[in-house]
Amino acid sequence: MITLRRLVALLSLACACVLAQAVAVPGHVEQSIPQARLAGAGTFTWFTMKIYSAELWVGPQGYQPQAPFALELRYARKLDGAKIAQASAEQMAKIGAGSAAQRKAWLAQMTALFPDVNEGSRITGVNLPGEGARFYLDGKPLGNIAEPAFARAFFGIWLDPATTAPALRTALLANAAPPP
Template sequence: MARRFQAALMAALLAFGAAHAAMPNIAADVPGARVAGQGGFTWFGMKIYDARLWVGDAGYVPDAPFALELRYARTLSGARIAEASAGQMEKTGGGTPAQRAAWLNQMRAIFPDVKEGSSITGVFLPGGAVRFHLDGADLGTIAEPGFAQAFAGIWLSPRTTAPRLREALLKEAARR
């Protein structure tokens, strides 16, 4: 009986550790990647996704690499994700109308349809590029001026429409 309990406890601890280990696509670009914070996003009571902010040794610093991971709780089209992202950029003051229109076209080309359990990760690289992944597989990169700041601002700007999620994501984002 004690051995079964120990085995179950060990399995649970390993599973918990794996859930917080950076995927290779994050670890490759964010040295020392760790979860700074996480939280869920709901819309009219419906859970849309869980978000995690991954930071490196420097913590959350906009010019240091970091990653935002969204694990979806429902099926959504890539076009809808792109449109919602552009709308949130507008609400947070990200970019000009012309920039947002160009970014929307790029996001529509990159963002895939997702189902429950799918994860899209944006890895924010020094210099302003964002490399996107679906469940670890490369989707493409957007390297337009201002895009990275506007896209990250959806979650991390003081002007975000989801301030509780922002607070949860930045909970342990300081340098270590």
């Protein structure tokens, strides 16, 4: 016979298991950021059209621009890789990141690296302090852009206070502080 206390304990355990599965750390993120945890998530829309959902993964130190972290975008529609690169370069310019010459070079690198995506495709960027950024498509390596200034500019699209998507920034950083 199951007591009420035991039933509550079993239900609590079941809920905890479901929640743990819901925020399981992707393997490619865990490799780069041991003890990673989800700091926040949000959605980017353009004129009410959902473009992608985003998740920010941080290590035990929480979000710090000079620490490893990962930003994963799950696309809600088919997009051309070259257009993703172009939009990224435009957003870097809007937040004032890099010089025109740097952004031109970064655009060429992103165009060569970023693939076309379909609905459900995931591109993950990992900040590698002092090195640059590493990118994955659906958990498989795409390549690196080995320039710390690029990494600051690229992740600044979402995380810089001057971002053009402040609500998404707030959602991504919701639980990004280090634990007490």
